[in-house]
Amino acid sequence: MLDALEVSNGIVAEFRRGTFVLAVLSRLESPQYGYSLLQILEDKEFPIDANTLYPLLRRLDKQGLLTSEWNTDEARPRKYYVLSPLGREVYENLKKEWAALAAQIQKILEV
Amino acid sequence: MLDALEVSNGIVAEFRRGTFVLAVLSRLESPQYGYSLLQILEDKEFPIDANTLYPLLRRLDKQGLLTSEWNTDEARPRKYYVLSPLGREVYENLKKEWAALAAQIQKILEV
DNA sequence: GACAATAGTGTGTGTGGTACAGTATAATGG
DNA sequence: CCATTATACTGTACCACACACACTATTGTC
Secondary structure, rough: OOOOHHHHHHHHHHHHHHHHHHHHHHHHOOEEEEHHHHHHHHHHOOOOHHHHHHHHHHHHHHHEEEEEEEEOOOOOOOOEEEHHHHHHHHHHHHHHHHHHHHHHHHHHOOO | OOOOOHHHHHHHHHHOOOHHHHHHHHHOOOEEHHHHHHHHHOOOOOOOOOOHHHHHHHHHHHOOOEEEEEEEEOOOOEEEEOOHHHHHHHHOOOHHHHHHHHHHHHHHHHH
């Protein structure tokens, strides 16, 4: 049998899952590669598992929100991602929508 | 090709998905049946599709966060759900965790 | 008598997070 | 100079869950 903490953690994971895209987009106004993003987000106290981030980057690239480019000049080859024009537009939308959602939830929890 | 609005809406749906449980739990301190919840949440400007809500209620019941009971006294049989003690405890946790997450996101978006 | 609203169950599908395995190079410590 | 750790990815399979679709059935209304 699961206790309250375990159950809560599972549901909190669902919260966070929904916000991964927003967090990632927020860090890609300047180019980053996967590993640097992992560290940046960890520093920002928003850690994402590598097994979640890498597939997410590929997906956002495929959806056209990011553009990607291999950099082979440096010692180690790195795949850099950055917001595409579409991605930038989507990101601006999402910021507004997030604020709206947060306000709605706040309202529901207050009563 | 999808435009920015369509893509945004998909991602916003992901946001909302994560919060369904919280919204539903928040309305189940007093007993409600599925259909009444649909209407309450719609009134609160947090509409959930019936095809999402009904399976969600069954799942939360199965996980022990809710207790359910058929009421056959009224004209039409209705299945009433209400928070179990575990559910209540989880709900209190989630409110705190939600506030923490919202603050984190706020911080990430600010920079 | 038809039709919308009410109040559900059951099941299939698709998306996406997560896990696991694998590849490979660079830096560091003993 | 060899082992280990950190770096930096790819590829694929699994599973949970939202959502869609189909279905049943009663009540109220026009």
